[in-house]
Amino acid sequence: MKILKGEIISNEKYGPDVYKMEVFSPYIVKNALPGQFLMVRCSSEDILDPLLRRPISIFNTEESFKVFSLLYLVKGRGTEFLSGLKKGDALDFVGPLGKECKLDYGTDVNNVLIGGGIGIAPLYMIAKQLMKKGCRGTFIAGFRDSPYYGFDKDMIDLGISHQIYCEKDLSRNIGLATDYLRDHIAEMDNSSVYCCGPKPMLAKIQDILKDQDIKVIGLLEEVMACGIGVCKGCAVKVKEKEGFGYKNVCSEGPSFDLKEVLF
Ligand SMILES: Cc1cc2nc3c(=O)[nH]c(=O)nc-3n(C[C@H](O)[C@H](O)[C@H](O)COP(=O)(O)OP(=O)(O)OC[C@H]3O[C@@H](n4cnc5c(N)ncnc54)[C@H](O)[C@@H]3O)c2cc1C
Ligand code: FES
Numbered sequence: 232m233k234i235l236k237g238e239i240i241s242n243e244k245y246g247p248d249v250y251k252m253e254v255f256s257p258y259i260v261k262n263a264l265p266g267q268f269l270m271v272r273c274s275s276e277d278i279l280d281p282l283l284r285r286p287i288s289i290f291n292t293e294e295s296f297k298v299f300s301l302l303y304l305v306k307g308r309g310t311e312f313l314s315g316l317k318k319g320d321a322l323d324f325v326g327p328l329g330k331e332c333k334l335d336y337g338t339d340v341n342n343v344l345i346g347g348g349i350g351i352a353p354l355y356m357i358a359k360q361l362m363k364k365g366c367r368g369t370f371i372a373g374f375r376d377s378p379y380y381g382f383d384k385d386m387i388d389l390g391i392s393h394q395i396y397c398e399k400d401l402s403r404n405i406g407l408a409t410d411y412l413r414d415h416i417a418e419m420d421n422s423s424v425y426c427c428g429p430k431p432m433l434a435k436i437q438d439i440l441k442d443q444d445i446k447v448i449g450l451l452e453e454v455m456a457c458g459i460g461v462c463k464g465c466a467v468k469v470k471e472k473e474g475f476g477y478k479n480v481c482s483e484g485p486s487f488d489l490k491e492v493l494f
Contacts, residue, residue: 232328233258236321240298245377248305249349250314251290254322261328263289265356266332266450266486269301270458272323273309285309285480286455288353289327291308298370304349325456328458329463332357332448332486335362335423342368343419345367345408345436347428348375351382353450353485357425358391369393373408373428376400409435421444434494441490449489453480 236332237256245251259269268359270284277467290302310430316322334357335342342361343353351372361368369417370386372378378395385392396410397403409432414420416439426436441449460482469478470491478484 232255232324232326233372234323235259235324236323239316239318239322240296241318242316242317244253245302246374247377249302249379250305251300251302251381251489252298252313252322252326253298255298259289259327260292260294260297263292263299263327263356264331265334266353267329267362268329268458269324269326269355270455270487271277271301271313271326273311273312275312281309281312281457284325284458285313285454286328287329288356288450290352290355290381291359292356302349302352302355310350310490314320321322325458329485330483332425332450334360334366335365335446336361336364337420338365338367340366341418341422343368343422343424344368344370344422345373345411345426345428345432347373347408347432349425350426350428350432350450350452351379353360353427355385360390361393362389367411370379371396371408371411373397373432374400407435408432409439412439416443419445421445421453424448424489427452430494433489433492437489437492437494447489448486449478450485451487451492452485457479457481 237254240253242252268288292299373396395403423446457462457464465480466477
């Protein structure tokens, strides 16, 4: 983990209020592992406002260009600041942070990746790694109003089959990403599920899969201050042998056995 600066190569719209930013950084490209994130400074050098860095997942790394990318949704002041950065500006970030998401490379395993909205961001690196190892997978994305414009192309480039669920776009599967699990529950033997998205979506996945003997990894998102396990601001409640305990999303996650998480 290092405090770094990288030159922004591009920062372009990827969907409504969603941007993809590409940054030159040989260090991140060499060291980033699936599931990891960066704490990104979201203010200019002379103004420390907002003071706290914002956690953003590493969306992709491109070995040949030494470029990594972030996919982010403009939510508040920090991400608004990021959306205003231009090609040639410097991005200031700390990382890579968090634990590697451990993947199951069995070629007979049916990998199902489920992302809700911007929850697709940390799943891309996971899907890419699985595809690289010759594994089978399906990427399911759920979007409320309309799909992110860049998503279909990224999936085609990855060579992974994908399906989009949308609540309003009639050209897609109408409904929620979790409907996929409901409809395919009988085929879920020997599956591994990786998911990221809003808490109600993760709680629903936990409920649908509670009786299935399959691995379900949830990538959790909590508001973070330090990003390195010091402030305890990102703690989540998890089942333990006797009762429950707390784990830091930043230093012990963000990937957790979803069946152990207490929402
Ligand atoms: C490990 C991790 C990885 C993440 N990866 C991505 C990513 O790849 N792309 C992306 O767009 N976002 C990601 N997020 C969420 C992102 O960090 C927040 O959206 C961001 O911090 C909001 O900052 P802001 O200053 O724009 O908004 P703020 O002004 O800080 O907040 C605006 C609104 O967003 C809510 N919010 C703040 N932080 C979070 C959070 N961590 N999760 C959910 N809601 C939040 C606030 O409660 C408030 O309602 C990730 C979060 C974590 C913990
Ligand atoms: S953000 Fe400080 S302990 Fe996780």
